[in-house]
Amino acid sequence: MLVKEWARLEGLHPQTVWKWCRQGTMPVPVEQTPTGMWLIHDPKYETASQPSPAGSRTVCYARVSSGGRKGDLQRQADRLKAFAVGMGVEHPEIVTETGSGVNGNRRKLNRLLADPTVGTIIVEHRDRLARMNMGLVESALKAQGRRIIVVDDTELDDDLVRDMTEVLTSFCARLYGRRGAEHRAEKALEAMRDARV
Template sequence: MKLPDYAKAIGISYTTAWRWWKANKLPHPARQTESGLIIVDYSPPAPSIESKKNRVAIYSRVSSSENKDNLNRQSERLTEYAIANGYQIVRNVKEIGSGLNDHRKQLETLLQQDDYDILLVEHKDRLARFGTHYLDVLLVRLGVKLEIVNLTDNGQDELMQDLVAVVTSFAARLYGERPAARKIERIIAELKNGESECS
């Protein structure tokens, strides 16, 4: 199959496939024709009960657009890992957003899909900063295995950014609750005054 078709079949970009070809890192045999066309000896596996168990969705995430290069490298590492394990890549999702943000559109869309059996992430904090265990429990109920490639702690810089975001969020809520509490107290007082005037 042609290199662009191969890239699409295994869930990577054409640029990544071309870079792998140049570095002689393609996981499948390939050759170049006289016209310059790169042909990869790869046939997608026919669907079977066994191959269905190996359908994988890759999820990569970084906290800011400044780390976009890291996002692409993360996705490439996971793709290589999936291929080495014989997984059939059905989705390869990349997202920029905080691990504390519980409204990440790409992740929401991915979690609503039912065409994969393994959710593959590099570190557990790529999926979420908190509550990864609960996501794992829910995924198991849906018949999806959460596979975390690297179980060691991730970088401290992003963790510090998340800590600042948590403190800022709680401070905003705390100071926002005070006027709300006063407003509720005024409403209760007005209701009590209304009752006393009626009696």
Template sequence: MNLAEWAESQGIARVTAYRWFRDGKLPVPARKVGGLILVDTPDEPEAAERRLTVVYARVSSSDQRPDLGRQVARVTEWATGQEIAVDRVVTEVGSALNGHRRRFLSLLRDPQVSRIVVEHRDRFCRFGAEYVEAALAAQGRELVVMDPAEVDDDLVRDMTEILTSMCARLYGKPAAADRAAKLAAAVADPGGDQS
């Protein structure tokens, strides 16, 4: 099939697919024939053999990094008990509130990953997880959640991050710089006007 048809079938923008081909990052074999780019679609039995199950573990900040190993151990042990063979483990440090999680995005892009196993749904995606699950299901892939209960501690931390971000946008950097300058002046002149 041609690259445009392949991109549409995968839910990828044509421009993105062309850029991946040009940069050599297209996840399937493709070749240029004249002005047409043809994608070699693998045979179904062969594709089924290469389907992977991945354990994904994430913590929000670097100070929680020691919990990654424990999280991986809990999820892997649970998956083994459920007779789910784990092919790969992916760990990441990053907030679930933004799209700056490189490893998370690569899991979603990888068509060989058929099953992603996580400890809690919020380890995978804080908001809109049901949309990501629906998109995975449409591709014949799935998200398996070990413990569907929410983790309140992380939710509170994320709400604090949201509020902080909103306040920074509302008051802006100039206001913060102005406050810092007033504080520095007050420290330098302890007997001066403290308004």
């Protein structure tokens, strides 16, 4: 179980739990994965937190926004596989995909979500699965006895900017036509960056 999840269940602040993990003063067994992530093995919750039926599959889902990031995609898949093996999954499946996190036109992800034999989906970051409405996806899967495990809950700014550019380009194309849409979207992002400074 992840630190944030255990801290929430125990009514503690996650920073306190991370500190205990680093100091070796946790009241329950912990383990640090090769990527540096802490996993908590609390018998009180581990048996209850395995809602996936016997024989269900665990799938690691890796995604990047563009084809120019294929190297990142492979490294992401390798980290997910190491995390799954660290969790005790013997043969985790790896599904990789290239596409925007904003739209729902990702065939491989749609197949995973529709497949009832997939009990657990592991993603590196929340935005790798979906940029928007992630809570809805989690709720729908939870109602079916399935779950999503997010390895690292921090956001990736460069992918967020790229997705924001895609959304702005789409809106500009509707307003001003395709020809100048990308240029206008870039100008809008530049204005936002200047306003932050």
